[in-house]
Amino acid sequence: MSNVTVDTMCTEARVIVTCGTGGVGKTSVAAALGAHAAALGRRVCVITIDPAKRLADAIGLAYDLGNIPQQVDIVATGELWVTMLDVRETFDNLVRDTSPTPERAREVMENSFYRNLSRSLSGTRDYMAAERLYELSNDERFDLIIVDTPPSRNALDFLESPERLARFLKHPIVRLLVAPSRGGLRFANAALTPVLKIISNIVGSDALSGVAAFLRAFDGMENEFARRALSVAATLRSNATSFVVVTAPSPDALKEADHFVSELDRLGITLRLVVANRMPPHFGTGTSEDEHRLATESTGALAVAHALLATMQEDAEQADAGITAFLERSRGRFADLSEARANELPSDIHDMESISLLAQQLAAPQPRQ
């Protein structure tokens, strides 16, 4: 017996995307699903955006290797690889791949605005996450890519970032900046010139001419950018991709999980699996009420232990109730949603062994339903 959904997903999916708020163990779950899929014979690569150092250490991920996937040392019929997202390197590769000549590529990469853009963390990172997924899903070494999204409310932005970029590049102001400026901005579209002036006042004219130079160097490449982006978008919305929401049982984590569920619904994406991670474990079969009663009926060490277990069972019961209510709400949107629960380990994930323990729990049949 095993968890049918987790097994099916790890056997059949080509892409798995995990999302969830910070502190719920999302990256650990991504790594655990990867370990399980590798045990089932698949060649897996986990992309993680910004892993905690301790977790990177746990899976043996070196920080200075940028985009190069690194193989994790585990016993499995398949393979487990991990990689981080290096925004700068991904962007550079994309520019090299799509530019008509090496000179044009160099021109783009030396541009001050480009350097700023590829270093900044927000929008570019989302777009590059999508681009990286494109690269890896076309990499013959892997047959399953697991994407661990950043622990942010806007983690799903990367799904829409390709379209946003395309819209941006088609914007009249952007086209105006791209147009060869023989006479400078003086002869440009009269209605738009004041707007450019305002932007120039805000960010300084140096910055704006940097943008203009970048856009001119970049002109023409955006078609290839858009083609790749649309290809990623199609993969993400196909049956080959499974979305997983990871949550912990605390009220604030569940509130964020609700947010992700409704975002996926809004984006028209089917949620397959909820992982309830960091669940306080149950011990024995007594309820918290039973344990409280036993504590008052006994004395000495026995009374102390019963009282301790009573509070632990209270936590576990409260966690179960929270998760059950969340699943019920989520099934209102996604009727076929499955679940996998994993207990909080006595100490946090710090090596491959604890990731394997987590994988075993996720792949086990669900005990309480």
Place this chain on the structure above:
Amino acid sequence: MRLFAPTLKGLSLLMEPHHFFTAQRVLIVAGKGGVGKSAVAGSLALLSAQSGLRTLLVSFDAETIAVPDHEHLEKVIVTPGRALTDYLASKGMGLISRQLAKSGIVELVATTAPGLDDLLVLGRIKAFEKELRADVIIVDGPAAGHAIDLVRAPLQLKRALSSGPIAQQADEVLAMLADGNRCKIMMVTTPAMTPVQETVEAATELRDDVHIVLAPVVINKCEQEVPSIDTNGLPQELVDAYLYATQRATAQHDAIATLKTSLDLPQLAITRHRCEGVELVNAIVKELAEVLEKLS
């Protein structure tokens, strides 16, 4: 004021937080997701207001924790996504900025100068501080992981833009961040090794790069001590439960010790409360008042 504390015994609770809160005008509360940062920030603000200080609680998200009203407490929400349009409006370009927002060009500006929104948010806070809008300004930092980006934004923009109003704004914000009498950052963590390590890394980076002064660090959601008992002869599930609880306690103890050796800051330990909303804030306020008293 502390002079009177011994004679006004009932008021001593009000005195100590007062001393703590007036050590700077702006306190930015930062922490990764799941550590309870908003509950801590809300509780700090309420405690400050209760101690008689005019307090302003700045949040980035309308959906943050419910903080009870108080006559000395004012709450404002600053939305990073709207900071640029607000800024333009404040420069008398409200109409244009609305058109710009509609046409998507605000995105262009934000892309041209990444971190601009963050800078403008800090600029708003700096303005509150300059105009003495309150005695104490508590900033409930933005959602998960972003606090570092927020505070680093002016430095990055400063490197990217040499002149103009934005560069000037960045200078003014950096001056506030680097002055411990005006502004400090308070890191919130939970007593587990991973968040502790991330807290240490973030705090060190902020201190070294942005020269921001660190306030005492809050260790939130601490579990109660496990009483020591002899488990010989106890039923198996009790032994298992006891073993699990003691392992968790040891892990917590190790994490707190690591935090102490890696970050030379006073620690404010808050226990884990099993409630939420206003009830949670009130519980933390009560505890904070006690730990702050021990601190001073």
